[in-house]
Amino acid sequence: YRYDEQYGVWTDRSGDAAHMRSLVEAGETLRVVGVVQPNGDNSVLRPGIYYTSALTRQLMERAAETEIVRSQLEHRDVNVFSGRSFAEDEANPEELDLASLITVDEAAIEKAFVFDESKLQFDLGGLDDLSMPEIELDPSAMPELDLSAVMGDIDLTTLVRPPDNLEADAGQAGAVVAGLLQGYLDFTTAAGADPADTATNFPAFLASPEAARLLTATDPTAEPGLVTRFVTGYLAHATANGLELADVGAGMQDFLASDAGQALQSEAMGLIDTSSLEAQLQGAITGYMEEVMATYMGEVSSQIGDALQTQITAALEDSMSQLTEQMSEAMSIDEDAFTEAFSLNKNQEELTQLLMSMATTELNSVESNLRKLGYADPADPSTIEIYPVDFEGKGRVIEILDSYNERMRSDGAEDKVINYTDLVGALMGSVTDIVNMVSYVLVAFVAISLIVSSIMIGVITYISVLERKKEIGILRSIGASKRDIRRVFNAETLIVGFVAGALGVGITFLLTIPANAIVYSNFDVENVARLPWQAAIVLVLISMALTSLAGLIPASAASRKDPVEALRSE
Numbered sequence: 342y343r344y345d346e347q348y349g350v351w352t353d354r355s356g357d358a359a360h361m362r363s364l365v366e367a368g369e370t371l372r373v374v375g376v377v378q379p380n381g382d383n384s385v386l387r388p389g390i391y392y393t394s395a396l397t398r399q400l401m402e403r404a405a406e407t408e409i410v411r412s413q414l415e416h417r418d419v420n421v422f423s424g425r426s427f428a429e430d431e432a433n434p435e436e437l438d439l440a441s442l443i444t445v446d447e448a449a450i451e452k453a454f455v456f457d458e459s460k461l462q463f464d465l466g467g468l469d470d471l472s473m474p475e476i477e478l479d480p481s482a483m484p485e486l487d488l489s490a491v492m493g494d495i496d497l498t499t500l501v502r503p504p505d506n507l508e509a510d511a512g513q514a515g516a517v518v519a520g521l522l523q524g525y526l527d528f529t530t531a532a533g534a535d536p537a538d539t540a541t542n543f544p545a546f547l548a549s550p551e552a553a554r555l556l557t558a559t560d561p562t563a564e565p566g567l568v569t570r571f572v573t574g575y576l577a578h579a580t581a582n583g584l585e586l587a588d589v590g591a592g593m594q595d596f597l598a599s600d601a602g603q604a605l606q607s608e609a610m611g612l613i614d615t616s617s618l619e620a621q622l623q624g625a626i627t628g629y630m631e632e633v634m635a636t637y638m639g640e641v642s643s644q645i646g647d648a649l650q651t652q653i654t655a656a657l658e659d660s661m662s663q664l665t666e667q668m669s670e671a672m673s674i675d676e677d678a679f680t681e682a683f684s685l686n687k688n689q690e691e692l693t694q695l696l697m698s699m700a701t702t703e704l705n706s707v708e709s710n711l712r713k714l715g716y717a718d719p720a721d722p723s724t725i726e727i728y729p730v731d732f733e734g735k736g737r738v739i740e741i742l743d744s745y746n747e748r749m750r751s752d753g754a755e756d757k758v759i760n761y762t763d764l765v766g767a768l769m770g771s772v773t774d775i776v777n778m779v780s781y782v783l784v785a786f787v788a789i790s791l792i793v794s795s796i797m798i799g800v801i802t803y804i805s806v807l808e809r810k811k812e813i814g815i816l817r818s819i820g821a822s823k824r825d826i827r828r829v830f831n832a833e834t835l836i837v838g839f840v841a842g843a844l845g846v847g848i849t850f851l852l853t854i855p856a857n858a859i860v861y862s863n864f865d866v867e868n869v870a871r872l873p874w875q876a877a878i879v880l881v882l883i884s885m886a887l888t889s890l891a892g893l894i895p896a897s898a899a900s901r902k903d904p905v906e907a908l909r910s911e
Contacts, residue, residue, distance in 0.1 A: 342409050342714075349424035351409050369399070404715035413714070417707045427706060735765060795891040802834060802895035806902075813902050823900035830899055834892030835885050842884030846877040 342351040354360045371392075379386050404410055413421045420427055528534075528549060711717075729735035742761055749757045806813070813826060853870040860869045 344408070351412075351421050371396075398719070400715060401717050401719070404717075407714070410711065410714050410716045413707060413710055414716075420705055421710065422705065732765075735763070739763060739766075791887060795887050798834065798837065798888050798891035799894060802830060802892045803898065805833075806830065806895045806899040809899075810902060813899055817902070826900040826902075827896045830892055830896035831889060834888045834896070838885035838888030839881060841888070842881035845884065846872070846880055850877070 343354055344350075345352050377386060377391075409421055413419075418426050418428070717723075727738055729738055739761075742759055746758045749755070816826060816829075850872050853872055856870045857868055861867055
């Protein structure tokens, strides 16, 4: 970036190839210390160049030392790219004043209108035909007419009348050119074109209706001046005939040869004060005539005074008419001087950089500007990345963040709430859903197995009751109650459930040992299968409860057996 003192902004020079080449040559040299490739267990690596935090800190320190960053830090309320405050950019975005980019040289405009005195040929040949009725006059006796002295007495600077509104006309012409530049900028922005490519985009813009409106738009309270019409007429003629805008000399000659150019030249001829020229010539000739008349006054004053005066006047009028025609040839326009009257205050490269810097419509802030310039403060990070060592650590970190956010919200400090993203949790969400679906299916199978096993336990217990009728009859005959009979069978079912649960938990615990060893050797993950002792106790209790429920009906049936019938059974 380079500072523009006139507009008080920093312009982007990234498009300057020479400038960028010098920056690259003066930049830091990086050395590649290694190339990483996938091992046998991984097939894909994230592409890119990896570097340590030392390079990041070095770039941050260099950015903090640049002049544009220091300027932005010292004036945090001013946008260094537009020269205005951020509040003004947001509340009242203004357009670039293109009129200040153009300088109109009024003296050069005056020099553009050239008056060639050598083109004026004052012919007094009509005086040779003076007729002197009945009087013989010797024209050779007349004093010699010194034309150089006569022309020297004429003040030619008073013959050309500059327009009264020349300064306003020059300003109006500058406003027209500024309007065309602003319209061209809007045209390229709307079309997504590069405003620096004037050779292609400016003729296309001049052919648009907006350019036609700008070329014809003038102040309704003021008549367009001659200079303004020369500028707009030349641009319109160049656009209509496909002329190269950069070749102003050839284009202006072609325009002056057109009907519109001839009309403007004729109007420019109207700036010559012919009456003043006639008055000055008459004054000079009058002195000459007084000398002639003084020579012949004594002789012919009474006879030919009136006739001589009439003839000389007619001859002078004829000469004046010829002089008026010659004025159009003597008056010309210097095309080069007219072109030089309008100049840009910046070259093409500087103008392109300024337009790109000032014409942005993006709403910036001091943070976004500093981020764009590569500045960062280690004490004020925008993002912190946390890498937990395991899932338990990740859960603990999330608990700490949630607790902090809840405390900040309760204190009303919403600006201090931390927004975080659990990338691992987001990535594992879909995997968790799949695992849950599989778990639900397995739970359904386990539930079916439990129901079947409970039914089988009930059937086996009932068969045991049928086979032990005689024992039931003996117990009843020696005084056992129905409750005692139920307790016997319930105790048996509880013992069966305890033994089955203990065997299942023990076998599961033994199977976790080889399972963990296999997973650790193949995937380097420890303790993937675990059976906590709390879960083992719960599983044994569930097994005892299910067997007890399955044995309730057979135990109740056994307690209701008739002792007499039970003793009679085989």
